[in-house]
Amino acid sequence: MDGPLLVLDRTAGTPIGVQLVEGVRRGILGGVLRPGDPVPSTRALAAELGVSRSAVVSAYEQLAGEGYLEMRQGAATRVAQLARDGAAHIVRDAAHPATSADRPSAPDPSAPDLSRVTPNGRSAAAPATFRGDSAGGAGAAAGEDAPAMPEAPAPRIDLRPGRPSTARLDARAWRAAWRRAAALEVSNDSPPRFGVPRLRAEISDHLRHARGVVCAADDIVVTAGTSEALSLIAATLRLRGGGPPTIAVEHPGYPSGRRVIEHRGVQTTAVPVDVDGISLEHLRRMPRPADAVMVTPSHQYPLGGRLPVAARLGLLDWARDADALVIEDDYDSEFRHLGPPLPALASLDDEGRVVLVGSFSKVLTPALRLGYLVLPANPGLREAIAELRDAEQCPVPGVAQEAAAALLASGAVRRHIAVTSRDYAHRRRLVQAALGELPGARLSGLDGGLHAVIEFDAAGTSDAVVTRLADASIAVAPLADYSAVPGDEREGIVFGYASPGDTLLAEALACIRESILDAHTAKR
Numbered sequence: 333m334d335g336p337l338l339v340l341d342r343t344a345g346t347p348i349g350v351q352l353v354e355g356v357r358r359g360i361l362g363g364v365l366r367p368g369d370p371v372p373s374t375r376a377l378a379a380e381l382g383v384s385r386s387a388v389v390s391a392y393e394q395l396a397g398e399g400y401l402e403m404r405q406g407a408a409t410r411v412a413q414l415a416r417d418g419a420a421h422i423v424r425d426a427a428h429p430a431t432s433a434d435r436p437s438a439p440d441p442s443a444p445d446l447s448r449v450t451p452n453g454r455s456a457a458a459p460a461t462f463r464g465d466s467a468g469g470a471g472a473a474a475g476e477d478a479p480a481m482p483e484a485p486a487p488r489i490d491l492r493p494g495r496p497s498t499a500r501l502d503a504r505a506w507r508a509a510w511r512r513a514a515a516l517e518v519s520n521d522s523p524p525r526f527g528v529p530r531l532r533a534e535i536s537d538h539l540r541h542a543r544g545v546v547c548a549a550d551d552i553v554v555t556a557g558t559s560e561a562l563s564l565i566a567a568t569l570r571l572r573g574g575g576p577p578t579i580a581v582e583h584p585g586y587p588s589g590r591r592v593i594e595h596r597g598v599q600t601t602a603v604p605v606d607v608d609g610i611s612l613e614h615l616r617r618m619p620r621p622a623d624a625v626m627v628t629p630s631h632q633y634p635l636g637g638r639l640p641v642a643a644r645l646g647l648l649d650w651a652r653d654a655d656a657l658v659i660e661d662d663y664d665s666e667f668r669h670l671g672p673p674l675p676a677l678a679s680l681d682d683e684g685r686v687v688l689v690g691s692f693s694k695v696l697t698p699a700l701r702l703g704y705l706v707l708p709a710n711p712g713l714r715e716a717i718a719e720l721r722d723a724e725q726c727p728v729p730g731v732a733q734e735a736a737a738a739l740l741a742s743g744a745v746r747r748h749i750a751v752t753s754r755d756y757a758h759r760r761r762l763v764q765a766a767l768g769e770l771p772g773a774r775l776s777g778l779d780g781g782l783h784a785v786i787e788f789d790a791a792g793t794s795d796a797v798v799t800r801l802a803d804a805s806i807a808v809a810p811l812a813d814y815s816a817v818p819g820d821e822r823e824g825i826v827f828g829y830a831s832p833g834d835t836l837l838a839e840a841l842a843c844i845r846e847s848i849l850d851a852h853t854a855k856r
Contacts, residue, residue, distance in 0.1 A: 340381055348383055352391035360400050360411055367413040371401065374409075396500075397755040399834035405504045412833075487807035489840045491827040493634065493783040496694050499833070500751050505744035513734035525721035527554025527704075528733040534740035535704050541746065542666055543676050545688065545706065553705040553717060556727040557698075558661065559592045561689045561705050562626070565659055566596035568716035569623050579659070580622035582610050584814035584822060586633050586661065589626060602816035605632055609639035612646050621654035629677055630665040634785055634814050634826045636777030644677055651685045657713075662690040664781040666749050669757050671779060684710035692736070694782060695749060702728060702736055752830075756782060759829045759837060766841035772852045777826075785811060786848070787824035790855040793848075794823050800847040806840050 338355040340348060359365045371377075374392060378385040392409060395401045402412045526532065532552040539545040555561040569577035579593050583602035590600050601622060603614050609632045615625065627647070629639035639647070651658050660677040678688040691703030707714055739745055763784050767775050770786075772793070777785035788794060794810050801808055811824030827844070829837055 338381075340383070349387050349391055352383075352388065353394050356391065356395055357398070357400055365411045367411050369411045370408045371411065393751065393754060394758065397758045397834065399836075403500070405502055412835075485805075487802075488805035489832055489836050490807045491829070491832070491837075491840055492807050492809055493826050493828040494694070494698070495828050495831040496697065496782060497752060497755060497830045498697050500755065501696065501748060502744045505739060505742050509735045509738035509742065509744075512738045513731045516731075516734055519730055523554075523726045523728065523730040523733060525718060525726055526550075527552065527726055527728070528730055528737065531733045531737040531740075534737045538740055538745065539688075539690075539706065542749070543662065543679075545676050545679050547678075547706050551707050553707060553721075554726060554728050554733060555691075555703040555705060557693060557701050557703045558689055558691050559588060560727060561691075561703050562589050562592045562659070563596055564705065564717060564720055565624070565657070565687060565689075566593045566598040567720050568713060569598055569657075570596065571716045571719070572623070577623040578620070580615060580618070580625040581816055582627060582632065583816035583820070584634060584811065585816055586626075586628065586663075587814055587816075589661070590816060593626075600816070605635060605637065608632075608637045608643060610647070612643060612650065615647075615650055622656060624657035624659055625651070626659040626661060627677075628661045628663045630674065631663055631780045633661070633663050634777060634783065634811065636779055636781070636785060638671075638674060638779065641674060644674070644680060647677070648681060648683070648685065652683055656685070658686045660686050660688045662688055664694045665690075666695055667753055667756055667782065668780040669760050669778065678706055678708070681708055684708040684713075687713070692745070695745065696739075700732070700736065702732065756830055759834065760784075762834065762837060763829050763841060766838070766845055767848075770845065770848050770852070772855070773848050782830035783826055783828045785824055785826050786844075787811065787822060788848075788851075789823070790852070791823060793851045793855065794825060796851040796854070797825055797844070797847045800850070801840075801843060804843050806843055808844070 338352070338359070340351050340355075342348075344351070346354075356365070356371070365371070371392075372380070374385050374388040378388045381388075392401055392403065396403045396409075396412075399412055401409055403409050529549060531554060533549040535552050535554075536547050536549045539547060553561075553564070555564065566577075566579065569579070576597070576599055578599045578601055580603045581590055581593075581600045582605050584605070585602075593600055601618070603618075603625070604611050609629055610625070610627050615622075625647070627639070629644060629647075631638060647658060650656070658677060658681075662676060665676070676688060678686045680686075686708055688706035689703070690706070692700055693703070705717070707717065760778050763778065764775070767773075767784075767786060772789040774787045775784060776787065777783060788797075794812060798808060798810050808825045808827040811826055812821035814826070815821040825844075827840075832840065
């Protein structure tokens with residue numbers, strides 16, 4: 333690329349980083365920079381403009397998150413292929429931090445002009461209805477989260493929850509981790525029953541940094557995702573004897589988790605949630621205390637509340653009085669967008685009653701099928717888990733465990749969380765700008781994580797919206813599918829915003845908005 337990319341106005345009140353983003357964005361939308369064109373390296377552009385490299389890196393990362401640039405490890409950063417004009421217009425408007433009410437209708441005149449840039453050289457899908465259970469707890473795989481629909485064509489834009497973005501995954505570190513695992517001596521035995529020691533140590537270190545949970549490697553049990561973790565816990569309750577065990581679950585809550593528990597022959601009983609999470613009042617009023625309770629305290633799934641510290645301590649008091657376990661599903665806790673993180677229940681437990689369940693499916697990819705349990709100081713529970721693993725063995729291949737350990741040790745996971753957190757926070761702003769104020773609808777669930785919820789006032793709105801979106805080949809999940817009580821379903825939809833690029837997301841958000849407005853008009 334010949335000539336200066338843009339000219340910065342250091343006398344303007346607009347921050348340099350904003351000028352960089354606005355200038356490159358306007359050049360792309362104006363056709364000065366075309367799809368496939370390389371942009372200068374961050375080092376070269378920073379030197380040319382006399383700004384810090386970190387400012388250029390941040391600008392490029394934001395533009396990549398918005399879908400304007402394609403950044404690949406070891407390759408030049410290039411202009412992305414934008415979606416159709418309508419979607420690009422929405423991305424342009426929603427990319428600003430201003431609210432939908434005060435977004436500017438014209439470009440900021442203080443932003444730099446890209447007129448001095450000189451580049452080098454130069455469907456509609458078949459209707460389908462996407463229904464059924466959708467994504468659930470801490471990093472459960474997409475196959476266990478999303479409904480199995482072999483008869484339906486793949487949606488053009490898949491907004492079903494539980495699907496993270498893998499676009500920014502460090503491919504070089506990923507391949508290096510698998511090469512390292514493959515280079516190890518081939519074992520002639522199954523992996524250790526609780527998992528490969530090196531991976532357990534790395535998970536322990538990861539939890540200390542990411543969640544403030546101090547645990548030893550010996551406290552970790554490697555699992556094949558959240559489903560296998562919950563299956564193990566349910567099976568240990570069966571070993572206790574003394575009648576059929578019961579696990580209290582959130583209503584609405586994680587449907588795949590309920591199915592796994594019930595498949596193990598353990599009963600579930602529904603406890604309603606309020607704005608913060610599970611209702612302790614209803615839990616305490618149960619005629620017969622449950623043997624365990626499964627909660628998502630950091631980001632209630634799907635409604636998004638988070639349990640205050642006082643309620644967390646109250647839940648531990650209930651567990652002590654009821655002699656029960658607390659299953660803490662640490663669902664997408666790595667991604668907080670609003671408010672400081674709260675301590676994990678496991679970090680508050682001093683009586684050995686909290687079992688922490690987590691995975692790397694939301695952090696990295698569901699394809700890894702890698703999760704973990706953090707066992708409390710409870711000898712009976714440890715012995716029961718060991719007995720089960722002696723019979724069933726660890727289902728995660730040893731080479732996959734070694735690769736995951738290498739990836740964690742390299743720091744790539746921590747870096748990936750940092751960069752995707754910024755991407756998800758940006759996409760959250762796109763959701764708020766497009767859907768924040770709609771008649772007869774309430775947007776929630778956005779304090780953290782990878783999904784949002786829209787609840788409707790009028791009966792029948794969910795079916796109308798889901799069907800309209802399916803006709804456009806856009807998949808979302810009905811909120812009714814999360815009900816733990818038949819006949820007590822809520823009107824609403826649940827959708828993820830992490831996986832699609834910004835231009836596709838903007839197109840889908842525009843269609844969601846139009847569908848809700850049309851449904852509201854029809855109900856009047």
